[in-house]
Amino acid sequence: MIIVDRSGVHRLEVRCCSCPDAMSPDIQMFQHSLFTASFNRPKTLFTFSVLNDFLLDNLECGTSAMNYYNKLRRMTSSTFPHLVPDRYRELMRVSRQGQHLKNMKWHGFSHHSNHHEPGDLALFCPACPQPGINLSLTTEESLDDWKYTRSFVMDENFKAEHLHPINPDDEVWLSDGFGFMVGKDRYQRHLAHLHTRVNRGPFLTMVPELTIVPGIGLWHIHGHQDSCYVRYVSNFIEGIGCIDGEIMETLWAPLNLISPSARGMSSPHRKEYDSHEKDALPEIQRGEVWHRRKWEGI
16 A cells, blocks of 8 residues: 655555454554545555644645645655655545544544534634523513624635636535535625625524614724714714624734635635634634634625
8 A cells, every 4th residue: 555654655565454343444544543545445545644744734834735745755755756656636635534524523523423413513602692601681581682782794804815716516515614604605795785695694694674884993994084083983972882893804914824825725625724724823712713704704
């Protein structure tokens, strides 16, 4: 078999247990920290260490899968790297599968359940008011009398570009992405289509009588005309509540360090990359970015 490791690409003879009660070869490989490129007749194996190292290189150094595998080929044979077996395509697929399995294991689907509902792989958001969890309602109160208001904030990071896919019909989705973005359609920043986008999402609703009041965030108001300041600044509006509606923009600086790696990814891989960001920022681990995406990524 071809075994891809951090030390290079190796060709070794592997003998699996063939006892009557033995597990299938791919499960035997998993027990030895080897990820098979095929689950039927495996011929190529990736060590868990090389998969973790590739994700770390991709995160911190922006190394693409092609450059990373070319590095392994040159480490194997510095004189004739082109003679080393090419497993670049397998590395791209196995790295996605491995990250998806990690995500399922993190959320408790590794040993007890093989079925998960949409949104089960999303991070729990402690900031959302949730009756019975972080919000206590008296007998006189109901959900219709909430003291908290959920707001829709639309914004865009213009550096997080995404190339158009060449063959979108060939893309394979390992997860629905509903934990971070709603639906697979391209997000459009037009207020007139807000109701349409909300109705398209299977988990979002909006009261038809809801009045949308256009406003300007306190952060942006200082860059507008002087007349906008006295008219829209929240400090001068009586009875208004102050919220941090620009939390996403404060995180764009560290997020943009890894956005170039996601520029050429397929749409499914780009959405699965959110779990990669979770490793990068403590803010995401605490659920702050998930809370932002839930409401901004309509």
